[in-house]
Amino acid sequence: MKQNAFYAQSGGVTAVINASACGVIETARKHSDRIGKVFAGRNGIIGALTEDLIDTSKESRATIAGLRHTPGGIFGSARYKLKGLEENRLEYERLIEVFKAHDIGYFFYNGGGDSMDTAHKVSQIGKKLKFPVTCIGVPKTVDNDLPITDVCPGFGSVAKYVAVSTREAALDVASMAKTSTKVFIFEVMGRHAGWIAAAAGLAGRSSADAPHIILFPEIPFDERAFLERVKRCVDGYEYCVVVVSEGVRNPDGGFLAEAGTRDAFGHAQLGGVAAAVAALVRDRLGFKYHYAIADYLQRSARHIASKVDVEQAYAVGRHAVELALGGKNAVMPTIVRRSDSPYRWTLGHVALSRVANREKLMPRSFISRDGFSIASACRRYLQPLIRGEDYPPYRDGLPRYVELENIAVPRRLPENFMLR
């Protein structure tokens, strides 16, 4: 029995989420005896709810292959979390209705912990409504906070971007420190987890190398210890490079950014922890400082993607289809580490119920005793994930990222669905 598949991207996008889409679509095409067309949700799950589907079968083989090197979410993603089955039964029923109308028997949901929860619930409701759908989660998050899998596709490339940028900016700061900036602060993403900040630690080898200080969300900010460390560093090396995670918190649990800097209108700044740390350095130590905020640049930087990450992102997409065809349901492919060096990994899978809504923070053993740098176990873990370069093709000095024909699947349902 041949059925169509539905694929959607969810939450914050990454430099390699389209590589997973490529893995799903190319593998589905190879099994055209069992999978009909792959429909993608325009703007993620919203596309399913509103019956706004993109027909990927209308895209050329070259375009689909080009997804492997194109950052962002090519079909559009959404921050739209389906609530519990009881609270929001209508939405789940609507999904099944749309799937039924388009004969969709496979649901591939490419996202983080929230999305794994949604995929899990869709598999349950399908059964109840007598339209069983094979639901496979495809892991993705730059925050690297999904449990069980060795790593989340998307993370390795941010890690590489952050490590490379830290090394490069540090060379700049070191050159100029005699007469200019002494303290350079680099703000990175990661929400509650310090994985991205930790990756900056790969830029240096010894304590003299940048980054000299990493501020993790897992370690409450100790202002006195921090300022002492900055001063010691400037005294010893003439400059100090600080990497700060956006999620760093004060000992009272509040975000550091909220405590420090406010704008002229009295609002706490969003994503402004670098400015707060910089103000502290200026006011308490008087050093000249600069700060960078990578923001979306870090998670879209396909030009400096990790080859390992691209391969893994493709592999989980491919394996999601293989699992579905192998009769698995409500599972997510995982990366299983076999060895650190040389890095060897295979694919496994895990029940969605075991990964849904769980957040993997950095273990304390991955952070140095003083809380300001990565421990050797962390370096061993991170090192292989940034390995290899996988450059996109260029034209006229710019990467050639693909664009879709973007042809919509004709609607089959009479009514529009109103989103919350």
Add this chain to the structure above:
Amino acid sequence: MKQNAFYAQSGGVTAVINASACGVIETARKHSDRIGKVFAGRNGIIGALTEDLIDTSKESRATIAGLRHTPGGIFGSARYKLKGLEENRLEYERLIEVFKAHDIGYFFYNGGGDSMDTAHKVSQIGKKLKFPVTCIGVPKTVDNDLPITDVCPGFGSVAKYVAVSTREAALDVASMAKTSTKVFIFEVMGRHAGWIAAAAGLAGRSSADAPHIILFPEIPFDERAFLERVKRCVDGYEYCVVVVSEGVRNPDGGFLAEAGTRDAFGHAQLGGVAAAVAALVRDRLGFKYHYAIADYLQRSARHIASKVDVEQAYAVGRHAVELALGGKNAVMPTIVRRSDSPYRWTLGHVALSRVANREKLMPRSFISRDGFSIASACRRYLQPLIRGEDYPPYRDGLPRYVELENIAVPRRLPENFMLR
């Protein structure tokens, strides 16, 4: 008569200033019949004043070759401007004294407009003190604000970084706009000149493409027109990408960053124009926003350097030595454009007096009539400068940037020199 050479880096460093150093040193080594050793100033001109010289002859051929792909200023740079001859005769005399002590007959000064002025003055004072020194400026500035030369080495690589990053981040924002960030603001460098901001314009082709708005220092900020444009853009495309130059000014001439955001302590933020623009978007339009500040990342991003820029940086270093050996003095090599497409360039030179302390802003004809994007003449000018990739070698996922042996030249002068 064989004499030694002195080379120093000055002002803000770039991703390719060391490629110019490579060009100077490799070319000097080829002419060992006429040039003895190349001494480099540790921390730029400060190294000359304090007789703190690095003996580059102690560096291996591989290390010197590796400078071509290593960002930052390998010998250290300095923000240290020698004043006028009358005000600060002592410093000029000291330079000549150090040059004399080390038999330095060639002075290669790698910097921007200020440095060209210094090199010019050194050539004058040398003559007066009966120790003539051949002084050649080597152009360098990411701001691209030196006159006469087609482009300043360092600029092409920042331009490429900014264009690539804008294209990538825009794909991210476009993916998520339905339910998340509507306005993305990207702050770039450039001081009083809009060249770097203009380079972001290469990321798009049509008015629907990002960046939708560029804020140039050359165009006084028109708040109403800006907000209208942002709104129109979000209405039309669902998102808006704004690139803002750090040097943007209000109609009254003050920096925009000073007018807007202040931190909790009442200080105006440095380099915080993105936050000011973001606050405006939030308070007047209520759109969800994000902002990135590339800061030093943009000028150290050797990993995404422009091949044309690397070649030009090397070529001006090489040509500086050739000019010196050809009997020229008080000149700077220039890049001369022969054609736009295909881009053809040759080397020329200009008297230092003609480039010293002059700033080349964007001509008005390079900016669209509405002041928010680049005109086609600007695109024609910029396009070739970001052409080609010139990737550094990698090891373990990180670029292999070289380090020096860093061996000091033994001092020959008895007294220390006290810097101002």
